[in-house]
Amino acid sequence: MAGKKVGVLAVQGDVSEHVRAFVDALGGEGEVVEVRSAADLAGCDAFAIPGGESTTIARLIGENGLREAIRSFTGGIFATCAGMVIVAATINDTRFAPLGIVDITVERNAFGRQKDSFEADLEVLGLEDPFHAVFIRAPVAAAAGPGVEVLSRIPQGIVAVRQGKHMALSFHPELSGDLRLHRMFLAGL
Numbered sequence: 001m002a003g004k005k006v007g008v009l010a011v012q013g014d015v016s017e018h019v020r021a022f023v024d025a026l027g028g029e030g031e032v033v034e035v036r037s038a039a040d041l042a043g044c045d046a047f048a049i050p051g052g053e054s055t056t057i058a059r060l061i062g063e064n065g066l067r068e069a070i071r072s073f074t075g076g077i078f079a080t081c082a083g084m085v086i087v088a089a090t091i092n093d094t095r096f097a098p099l100g101i102v103d104i105t106v107e108r109n110a111f112g113r114q115k116d117s118f119e120a121d122l123e124v125l126g127l128e129d130p131f132h133a134v135f136i137r138a139p140v141a142a143a144a145g146p147g148v149e150v151l152s153r154i155p156q157g158i159v160a161v162r163q164g165k166h167m168a169l170s171f172h173p174e175l176s177g178d179l180r181l182h183r184m185f186l187a188g189l
C-alpha cells in the first residue's frame with residue numbers, strides 16, 4: 001500500500017468524502033489527487049469514481065476528455081454507486097454508454113422511490129464482521145460475468161463485486177467511517 005497515488009474523479013458527487021476516506025485508508029503513506037483531466041489521471045495507481053448522478057458524471061467524463069483515458073487506465077478502479085453504473089458493461093438506461101470496465105449488468109435506481117435510501121449490515125466476502133452500508137438511490141448488479149467475484153448480495157441483487165484490481169459497490173463506503181473495503185481495494189493493487 002505504501003506510496004500509492006489515488007486519483008478521485010472530481011467532476012460531480014461526493015468527492016471530498018472519497019478523498020478523506022482514501023487519505024485515511026492510506027494512513028499518510030500515499031497521495032490522493034483530484035482528477036479532472038487525462039493528465040491528472042496519468043501516474044495514478046488507483047482511481048475512484050464517486051457516487052453522484054451517473055448521467056451527469058458520464059457527460060462530464062466525456063466533456064473532460066476522460067472516457068478513453070479511464071478505459072485504458074491500467075490501475076485499479078474503485079467505483080461506488082453512480083460509479084458502479086459508469087464502469088458497468090450494460091445498464092438499463094439508454095442516455096449514456098457505460099465504460100464497460102467491469103463485466104456486470106447494472107440496474108440504476110433499483111430500489112424504487114419508497115426506498116430511495118436505506119442502511120443495511122452486509123455480509124461481505126473477505127470481511128470477518130458485517131459492513132454497515134449506506135445505500136442512496138442505489139443501483140444493483142442483476143448479473144455478473146465469469147471473471148467477476150461477487151463479494152456481497154442482497155435479495156434485490158449484487159451489491160459488491162471485484163474484478164481483478166477493480167471493485168464496484170452499490171453503496172457508499174466513504175460514508176460509513178469503516179475503511180475495510182478501501183483497505184481491501186488498496187491491498188489488491
Ligand SMILES: NC(=O)CC[C@H](N)C(=O)O
Binds near residue numbers: 055081085137
Ligand atoms: N448515490 C448515488 O450515487 C446514486 C446514483 C444515482 N441514482 C444514479 O444512478 O445516477
